[in-house]
Amino acid sequence: MKRSLKKTVGLHALLIFAVLVVCMPVILAFIISSQTETEVLSFPPKLTFSNNWVYNYTTAWKRIDLGRMMFNSAFIAIMVTIGKIIMSLLAAFAFTHFEFKGKQILFFLIIVTLLLPVPVRIVALFDVVRSFGWINTYMGLIVPFLASATGTFLFIQRFKTIPNELVEASKMDGCPPMQYFFKILLPLTKSTIGALVVIEFIYIWNQYLWPLMATNTDNMRVVQIGIKMLMNAESSNNWGVIMAGVIMTMIPPLLVFFILQESFMRGFALQSDK
């Protein structure tokens, strides 16, 4: 069935309108991040780019030591992502390729973790981390997040779609389990890993509550807390500087998202065509 030209144009118009509405807050933030304080406060508001970029971006960067926070957030997000992927790959491999005592119970315990998001256990989690001396350390921000039901389930689903013959053939060749894991399974899991990188990096980069509680020195703060610190520091509500800071903190997760977008979409698709 061919669509009429009129309909096609209408569809594009609707889509462009939707894109504009959805992107509007960030577009405006980007424009404001180029303006001087006087322009930001001008009446009626000025909605065009100005030339105060350098001042706004460098001020935001220096006001709250954003460089340090960017490093902290990136380091934590990368470590958690790597750790989680390795641990859930191994766990998924155990659950899909071996038969062992207590398998059902252990799998059930992994499902149970879905019932325990951070806020549910935060009171005692804080005590545990404090008793380890991990307040204001990377350990305190990384280690509690290394195990993941999401990752384990995602890899289990992926492994289940890999034909059994591959395992049988490898066994016939006398290939030991771990060699099969590294040589055959891992290369077939690339797009699931890509999807998980997107999910976990963004999840950790965007975390707020736990880093707020587990750190209290400026040099251990993460960018999300930095946004609020910047808003408080710019007491005159110099939105140009604040928006410059906001724009900078959204760049790393957006890069990860756009680079791995295709695996991310495929990773999602995989779970739902089950």
Added chain:
Amino acid sequence: MKQAAFTNKYLPYVLLIPTFVILIIFLFYPAFESFRLTFYKVNPYSGAGKFAGLYNLQKIFTNPGYIQSFLISAIFALGVVGVGLTISLLLALLLNQKVKGAQIYRSLLIWPYALSPAIAGALFNFLFNPANGLVGYFTGIRTWMTNGNTALFVVILAATWKNLGYNIVFYLTALRNIPRDSLEAAEIDGAGPVKRFFSITFAFLSPMTFFLLVMNTIYAYFASFGLIDVLTEGGPAESTNILIYQLYRDFFVNSRIGYAAAESLMLFMLVVLLTIVQFKTTEKKVYYQ
């Protein structure tokens, strides 16, 4: 699970050790301990606990502030789910049409997924602030953030906006998986696009809608802390003080440990309830943060 392939007595346990060490120390033990503390009065300085039975639970439910927070959270979650799912379904349907550049449109509509609740809070704070917020200028209303009802509305809007990308991705996936023949059969039977949508598409989308309903509720209750902290700090006059914000203040600011533990137990009950709904209505068991 598919039948096991390898035989090895110890290897599977070795593979699971890292995961379970973390789970026990940072998930199971703290969860258990938090629930235990619900039934204790804890001294904030010494940390010493005294068994107090249902004292803390009684305390939270006789506190009008907590009841109000409970209601506000429910309204907030309803708003996020209702507005969010409606808009994202419409956008997903639009994206599912065959048009040139569909991929580009898709990227441009789902990328806010990568942004944080705190960033959404900062952006909406700028748009709606009473001094020079653009929305204030264009609508002529400057009291968005100073009136309790409209502040809650803005918080819902910000939270919904941030989660649109997530919902669209899932709806798109569900739309792609609708069997083409069902739609074609209906078309041959003379069903118009609107009728086709309600009789077929809608039915195929309902498991995904349930899934998203649960995930968005969890998002509203648990992941919106940063949004509230940056946008309203629970105000004005506690009108956006959702349960997670209340919990943070009771535990971290006021050091009411047993009381906070009781609040976290309530949140746990909520997750259990949602999970039961989830497992009952769909067979999908994969969660995304």
